[in-house]
Structure formats: structure tokens, C-alpha cells
Amino acid sequence: MMTPPALRLAGLVKSFGDTTAVDHVDLAVPAGSFFGLVGPNGAGKTTTLSMAVGLLRPDAGDAAVFGLDVWRDPVEAKRRIGVLPDGLALPERLTGRELLTYLGQLRGMPAGILAERIDELLEVLDLGRAEQTLVLGYSAGMRKKIGLATALLHAPRLLVLDEPFEAVDPVSAATIRSILRRFVTGGGSVVLSSHVMPLVEQICDHVAVMAGGRVVAAGPLDEVRGGGSLEEAFVTLVGAPALNGGELAWLAS
């Protein structure tokens, strides 16, 4: 029997007023893959990922995690997902440790296991020094890291990360990369969105390119980028306005 894909999106549609943000998106993320979702600003990446994990109700279409429908079987589907949304709040008046403890208790995790995991997560993500600070006072990079910790806490099988490397310093980025690699090596699957092509090229084995609410290319990395770099393929697929050199002449004066 074939294992179902870690994430399968079928015919997802979402409109906001007159704008169609996501326009019939189909996507399959193979189990055990490290999947990069790239696209220009406003391509619909965040909207797609929100619908994929059950935070935004689609106008049409389905999302399934390991064959479990996110909207019809939310308990089992969401148990297998860890999510890092971009820019959403956390319970801001808790310290990092208090936040993780709260989430673990909410999930009914045994106290001993929970405490061990929290110690380890705070240690690995270098958040140990911030135990006196409320999440509210975290820097942008620390927010990403505590967000990743909340996504990892319950040992999910699929991580869905929206812009996990934005505003993260190089050292923390390297830490996050190695954590994610280890997660995939251990049989987990990762979907992440990013603007940074070299980074996606470096860590992902599958990619999808979104533009204007549609998936314009998807598949194994080498297939999508052909002979060139991902960036070249991206510009070809998405299109970039050609500058003839005469624009913004007033800047030179």
C-alpha cells in the first residue's frame, strides 16, 4: 500500500471580496520530503498554508494530512501537524517556558516528558537566557524560535512553517536549518514558504512556485529548476518587469 502524502491540497479556492487570493490550488507534499513553497509577495502562499492547516476556511477544495481531512477529521489531522504562522500573536504575557508548559498541558502531555522536552527545546534554540522576559518583549528572531518550539513540542509528523527564516540572524538560522534537517532525516515532513531562493535551493528537495494565486510549477527541485538556478527558473515562471535604464532618472541628480 502506498503511504498517503504528508499534505494534499485539492482545488483550494479563497476569495476576499473581489480578489481571488488562491485560485484552484492542487499540491501534493510527499511524506518525508522537505518542501519549499516560493512565490512573490501576494502570491497566496500564506493564504494557502492557512487553509492547509485549518486556520482559514476555504471557499472550495480540500486539505488532507496523511490522508486525514483537515476539516472533517480535525482532531486526528491537527494532532500530526506543527505550525509556525507568520506574524500571528502568541499568549504574549507568558515567558517562553510558561508558554510551552501551557501548550503541553493543554495537549494533556505528562508533566515529566513535558518538562524534559521544554528544557531541551529552550536549550537547543538558545532561548534559555530569555526566561525572565515575556514573549511580548522578544525580538523578531526570538519570536520565530519560540514559535518553532511550540510547533515541535508535541512531536508532529508534518511541520508547516510560514517564512521561518524571516528576521532570523544567521546563527539562529543555521540552528533552525539543522533542526529541520534532523526532523526530515527522522522521517518527518516539512513544508515551508520563503522568498529566499538560495536558501530553499540549499535545504529543500521539492519545491512549488506560486504566482497570482496559482501553482505555476511543482515537483522535485531539479525538475523545477531545470538546468539553471531556482532563481532563474522563478523569474522565468513568474515574470519580472524589464527595466530599460531610463526610470527614476531623478534619483541620480
Next chain:
Amino acid sequence: MAGVLIRMKLILLVRSFTGTKAATVGTGALLGLAGALGLLWLVSRDGVAAGDVLALGLTSWALGWLGGPLAGGGDAAIRREHFALLPIPTRRLVVGLLGAALVGVGPAVTLVAFAALVWYAAGLGPAAALVAVPAVLLLLILLAAVTNMLIGLLGAVVNSRLGAVLSALPWAALIGFSSQGWALFGVRVDRRLLAEGLPDGVATTLRALPPGWPLAAVEAADRGDWPVVAVALAGLAVLAATALAAWAWLLDRPATSPVIRLRLRRPGGHGVAATGAIAAVVGKELRTWSRDLVRLHYLAFAVVYGLVFVLLPLASGLAHFLPLGGVIIAVMIAACSAHLHSSDGTALWLTLMLPGSERADVRGRQVAWLLTVAPVAVLLTVVGVLVTGHGWAWPWTTALLPAVLGGGAGLIVLVSVYAPIRMPDPHRRGSNPGEDGGALSGLIWLMLGLMALAAAPALAVTVMGARAGSVGLLWAGTPVGLATGALLFWGLGHLAHRRLAGRGPELLQQIGTP
């Protein structure tokens, strides 16, 4: 500069007139307009001491302006932060911001109310009318300037937990005073007041305070007492200029959002012994109640308002309100607490990612609210009754307190889930909890109405008992209060977590600013 900002404000006003905000602004405008037209009507009637009515009217409107920022009436539309990088001198910016502040529903309605003074002056003669116009305009500018200065001051003070509590005190005292201030003067508000006017001392005091200066100027012009006219008008202008200068000084301070650094007693300790989902939410909520500046601010406001409300009548020897202090504070805190999900903002996504945790989310918030409020309310009630020796109050308090505590715990989660308002996420807030309140004042009024309904059955039974002189019926209010409290706690909480489970993503979208 002023022209640009006024156009910007008009566009923002039109665009923001949607949803809950449109409803609250619309209701507020209608109520304000009714008050303004009522004042006009009263002043134009024969046999009314129009001068004294105007003195009361102007003072009430001024108090309303001062109380506005606390109830979330602050103008979040155009913020200082928006201009942080533009090379505009602060003085020009303040004039521009003042211009923008004068454009809006509030100033328009106020101007209608102030037209009553012009109407009154026109009846006195052309000279008085000529003085009235600049006088009311100056008062409006003064009120706008003082209100904005206070908002700035609030922002400067509220950067710590102590600041959040302290800054609530003057507002609470002010609003408590305006609802119970009659007791200080021993003034009975009735038909005789309209015809005969205020007692001399009160009438003079109201005219001597800045909101009464336009009236004083108009009446002086009628008498031909020009020095008084000049002093009154110049006084208004000087006060407005001073307030503007203070506002400009406050604007020059860097805008930072407040952050608390904790000194934990047991750093690194795992601390929490309780297990289970509801206990986890209770723990999170209790921490939030003690650390969130907005929640602390409103908590302090409710307690101080309640204390002023029951203590002020003591000035006229009335101790009857004292036993009810606990009930009043519980009602006020409930009214200020219906923004739980709105003020937590997009953190709701965590609950949505954990299907089945909706019930714990709601029940935990209810329990934490009760744990925060009930001890204060019960203590104040017991102390209030014992200190005054008003033993008659026992059946009333034992009937009302459980009804408002249980009803409050049910209503806050229900309203929080069904009537979300858009607030900036906690990590994106500016420096002023009043400004960030947004449409909070609408929720407060809605909650006050609903709380009255929650208390109605227990109150009705107790009143019937008192009327009939039946001790049995009087005390029957207590089980009725307990039953309504328990039923509302359970039933409304049930509705709330059902709604959260069924329409969670939609709630996130309504709250969220993705």
C-alpha cells in the same frame, strides 16, 4: 499640514465605518445628538433657568470629553508614530493633529450641543451672541487639546503595571464623580431645579470652572461687563495654548510599547503543579490578568469607580450604597472584560490548532475571571454591610452577587466570542491602552445592558418580597440569584465554546490583522 491631515482623517472615518465600529459610533452619535438636541430644547423653553441648565450642560459635555480616552474613545486613526520619520516641526504637527482631531463625529455633536449657548445668547442680545460664537469654538478647541494631551500623558505613564493601575484612578474618580456628584452638593435633580436653577454656590462654581467660561462671558456681555468677557475669552485661549504646548512636549517623547521584565521568584522552576486543559488555561489567564497592562488598567478603573460610586454619597450622610459596592464593582469589571478574545488577538490560532480545546479555553477564562473578581466583590460586600450595620442589605446582596458574578462569567465569554472587535495584536500595540481600546466603549455599554438583564430575575423577586413585606419572598431572591448565576455561567459558556468550535476560523479572521 492641517489640510492634509484633515483630508486623511475624513478618508479614514469613512473607511472605518463598518461592522461593530459603525454600530458603536452610530449609536454614540445618535445618543450624543439626542442629548445635544435635548439641551437646545430645554434652553429654548419658557420658565426654565436656562443659564444654570447651560452651566450643567457645558460641564457634563466637558466631563464626557475627558472621560472619553479611558473608554477607548482615543483617536487611533492618526497616530504620532505615523510621522516619526517625516521632517515636520512638532509645533506644525500638533496644529495639524488638532485640526484632524476636530474633524469627527464627537466634535460635530458637541458643536450642536454648544449651539444651545449661542441660541441662549441670541435671546439676550446681539452683543452676547457675538461673544458666544468665539467662546464655544475656543471651548471646543480646548477640550480637543486637553483630551489629546491626556491621551499623550496616559501613554507616557502607562509603561509599567503600576502606571497602568495609577493612570486608571483619575478617570475612575472623574466618572464616578459625574455619576454620583449630586450627592456632594445635596442637589436633587427634578422639575424644581429646571425652574428655579441651581443653589447659588453651585451655580457660581460651575461658571468659575473653565467649561463654564463661555457662559460667564455671554452673561457678562449681556450685563455690559466687558473686562469679564475679555478675561473669560483670554482664559480659554491661554488654557488651550497651554494644553497644546503640553501635548507637543509629550509628542516629542519616543513612542515605545511597554514591555514587562519579570523578576520571577523561582527562575527555572516548573512551578505549575496543576494538570489538565482547563487548569492550564486558568493558569495562563491568571498570569495575563496580573501582567496585561490593558486588563490591569480596566480592573483598577472598575474597582475605583465602584468605590467612588458607593463612598461619595457618604458626603451627604447616605450609607445605603456601601453594601452594594461589591455588586457594582463586579458589574463594572464584567463590563470591562468582554474583550478577552479580541485583546488576545491572533493568538486564537493556537486554540484552533488544538481541536477539542475550545471548551477548556472558555471554561478556563470563566474560572480565572471568577477567581480574580469574586474575592474582591465578596470581601467588599461583607465589609460594606458590616461597617454600615445595614443588615437589611443581606438579602439584596446575597441575591444580586451570585447573579452578577455567574452572569458576568457567562456573558464575558459569550460577548467575547460573538461580538469580536479589532484591536492591534499585543505585540503591535502603541503606547496607550486607551488608544488601543478601539471599539471597547461599545462593548462596555452592551455589557452593562446585558448585566442588568442577568440581575433582573433575582432583583425582581427581592423587590417583590420587599414590597409585599414578606421575609420568605425577600430571601427567595437568593436561590433565584444563585440559580441564574449558575445557569448563565454554564449555559452561556456552553454557547461560547460551541461557537468557538464551529466558527473559530471566522472569529480569527474577524479579530486578526493578517
